[in-house]
Amino acid sequence: MTGPALSWLRANLFNGWVNSAVTLALLYILAGLAIDIAGWAVADAVWSLPAGDSAACRAEGAGACWGFIAQTHRFLLFGTYPVAEQWRPALASALFVALYAVSAPRRFWRRELLVVWVVGLALIFGLMGGGVAGLTVVPASQWGGLPVTLILATIGIAGAFPLAVLLALGRQAKGLPAIRTLCVIYIELIRGVPLISLLFMASVMLPLFLPAGLTIDKLMRAQIAIVLFAAAYLAEVIRGGLQSLPKGQYEAADALGLGYWRKMGLVILPQALRLVIPPLVNTFIGLFKDTSLVLIIGIYDLLNAAKTTVVDPVWLGFGVEAYLTVAAIFFVFCFAMSRYSQRLEVDLNQGVRR
Amino acid sequence: MTDANGADFITLERVSKRFGTFQALREVSLSVARGERIVICGPSGSGKSTLIRCINRLEEHDAGRIVVDGHELTRDLKEIEAVRREVGMVFQQFNLFPHLTVLENCTLAPIWVRRMPRREAEDLAMRYLERVRIPEQARKYPGQLSGGQQQRVAIARSLCMSPRIMLFDEPTSALDPEMVKEVLDVMVELAAEGMTMLVVTHEMGFARTVADRVVFMDAGEIVETAPPEPFFANPRSERLRQFLAQILRH
Numbered sequence: 001m002t003g004p005a006l007s008w009l010r011a012n013l014f015n016g017w018v019n020s021a022v023t024l025a026l027l028y029i030l031a032g033l034a035i036d037i038a039g040w041a042v043a044d045a046v047w048s049l050p051a052g053d054s055a056a057c058r059a060e061g062a063g064a065c066w067g068f069i070a071q072t073h074r075f076l077l078f079g080t081y082p083v084a085e086q087w088r089p090a091l092a093s094a095l096f097v098a099l100y101a102v103s104a105p106r107r108f109w110r111r112e113l114l115v116v117w118v119v120g121l122a123l124i125f126g127l128m129g130g131g132v133a134g135l136t137v138v139p140a141s142q143w144g145g146l147p148v149t150l151i152l153a154t155i156g157i158a159g160a161f162p163l164a165v166l167l168a169l170g171r172q173a174k175g176l177p178a179i180r181t182l183c184v185i186y187i188e189l190i191r192g193v194p195l196i197s198l199l200f201m202a203s204v205m206l207p208l209f210l211p212a213g214l215t216i217d218k219l220m221r222a223q224i225a226i227v228l229f230a231a232a233y234l235a236e237v238i239r240g241g242l243q244s245l246p247k248g249q250y251e252a253a254d255a256l257g258l259g260y261w262r263k264m265g266l267v268i269l270p271q272a273l274r275l276v277i278p279p280l281v282n283t284f285i286g287l288f289k290d291t292s293l294v295l296i297i298g299i300y301d302l303l304n305a306a307k308t309t310v311v312d313p314v315w316l317g318f319g320v321e322a323y324l325t326v327a328a329i330f331f332v333f334c335f336a337m338s339r340y341s342q343r344l345e346v347d348l349n350q351g352v353r354r
Numbered sequence: 355m356t357d358a359n360g361a362d363f364i365t366l367e368r369v370s371k372r373f374g375t376f377q378a379l380r381e382v383s384l385s386v387a388r389g390e391r392i393v394i395c396g397p398s399g400s401g402k403s404t405l406i407r408c409i410n411r412l413e414e415h416d417a418g419r420i421v422v423d424g425h426e427l428t429r430d431l432k433e434i435e436a437v438r439r440e441v442g443m444v445f446q447q448f449n450l451f452p453h454l455t456v457l458e459n460c461t462l463a464p465i466w467v468r469r470m471p472r473r474e475a476e477d478l479a480m481r482y483l484e485r486v487r488i489p490e491q492a493r494k495y496p497g498q499l500s501g502g503q504q505q506r507v508a509i510a511r512s513l514c515m516s517p518r519i520m521l522f523d524e525p526t527s528a529l530d531p532e533m534v535k536e537v538l539d540v541m542v543e544l545a546a547e548g549m550t551m552l553v554v555t556h557e558m559g560f561a562r563t564v565a566d567r568v569v570f571m572d573a574g575e576i577v578e579t580a581p582p583e584p585f586f587a588n589p590r591s592e593r594l595r596q597f598l599a600q601i602l603r604h
Contacts, residue, residue: 063379252449256463256515257438266462271453 063130079300082134144300159227190232203297241272250329256294369418393561396571442512450496482510502533
């Protein structure tokens with residue numbers, strides 16, 4: 001151990017016999033816990049099982065039943081999607097990850113990226129839905145698992161963001177009281193309602209308002225509810241950015257004769273959005289996890305798929321393993337978002353020191 | 355005062371403006387001829403900034419008429435934008451766009467408002483950056499420049515729109531003393547080229563050498579207007595005498 005670390009330990013954990021005793025006691029408890037968890041998750045874990053037989057996991061002293069995950073991982077990841085066709089959702093999920101990856105570096109932020117996204121999303125929906133290029137049709141009601149979560153979150157963010165920018169600008173529009181009032185009403189109304197109730201409304205009430213003969217599938221309805229919901233929150237985040245810019249920036253753009261949309265698009269929004277990257281990503285992460293609420297209206301996203309696997313009498317009681325796996329998948333995506341936003345902030349602020 | 359064609363370039367007729375209960379301008383009338391250089395001074399809160407900010411409608415006047423080169427300023431957005439294309443403004447706080455480089459600051463409006471091709475706009479911007487003597491900073495961000503350099507960039511940015519009128523709102527007030535001269539030198543050159551200028555400033559040396567007329571404002575009114583010689587030598591009103599005694603004491 002190096003000198004500074006040692007003196008830090010002495011100064012903070014072992015300064016006096018009381019502190020030393022507390023430190024040692026806590027270390028003992030923590031070590032015990034770590035050994036127990038490692039024993040359960042690794043040493044005593046059951047890694048493989050005969051098909052459809054959970055007896056080994058139920059034996060005395062057996063740890064985590066990872067064999068269960070190994071056997072049900074397809075249902076966990078792809079839900080009720082026809083088993084023979086599950087390469088399609090797998091490829092669709094991989095496409096999503098690839099799209100995220102190409103969108104990350106700032107040098108790829110060009111008009112072409114939009115085309116890449118349109119093509120990528122078309123491929124994903126083609127793969128999932130079928131009916132093109134000789135793929136059998138799989139209705140959205142059979143989609144499930146990871147691709148459903150990724151679709152809801154990605155389209156949710158991509159759809160809510162532009163709507164949120166318009167709402168934030170509308171709420172700031174001084175000269176247009178009608179638009180301003182509409183935006184305020186929208187934001188306050190949506191923010192005042194839990195997402196679950198919006199999802200219920202989308203699945204139960206929306207069809208009542210649609211003209212006879214026109215039906216929108218449940219996934220699409222949930223998607224619309226998520227977009228509308230997220231937009232209200234994002235709008236307030238963006239408004240915060242708009243308000244924190246000095247008045248002089250608006251005035252300089254006005255004085256140059258830029259006009260409203262160019263002023264906003266070229267001067268105000270680029271600065272305002274940069275300022276609110278942390279709360280913006282916070283909202284994105286929240287939205288990503290909130291998509292799991294669609295299980296309430298019977299859509300098989302990742303969480304609902306996990307919940308369903310444990311209902312099977314063979315696997316009854318292995319909820320911890322299933323939920324831990326799902327949590328790990330959620331964590332990977334959310335943590336990646338968080339790390340990326342931190343890097344983006346540093347990148348964007350280079351040379352822009354005020 | 356009228357120019358050779360008998361038409362005023364800028365006309366303000368009985369312009370009033372209030373902020374809440376504070377009367378910033380009281381029926382102010384002023385005419386500016388093409389090529390005229392006017393310096394406006396007065397104690398703080400006298401309405402001098404408000405006056406020039408009304409000319410490009412950064413402030414909306416409550417009463418009276420403002421006509422800029424034939425465009426009357428009303429609620430009509432088209433007219434407002436037409437005026438803003440012709441009128442450049444330099445602010446006390448520079449107000450450069452911190453997320454754009456110096457060059458991008460200068461080319462933004464020519465490209466997006468004048469629809470100028472990028473190459474052409476960059477050439478134009480470099481010419482003006484050379485005129486304000488900072489072409490070597492073109493690729494830097496405003497945050498990397500000193501106050502004096504930033505203000506010169508702000509002047510170049512305005513000039514890139516080829517304005518017919520330049521408004522200066524206390525352009526040297528936020529600068530460290532040693533940087534005031536570099537900005538004033540640029541403004542003197544601009545005046546020598548025949549630019550129509552309205553300058554709110556406390557730099558009386560600048561007023562003496564450059565102004566055709568000096569306007570003294572107090573409590574939202576124009577108290578006195580005169581060419582610099584009589585303005586400084588024989589102030590007629592008591593208020594101006596007090597003001598000059600205050601600022602020329604050192």
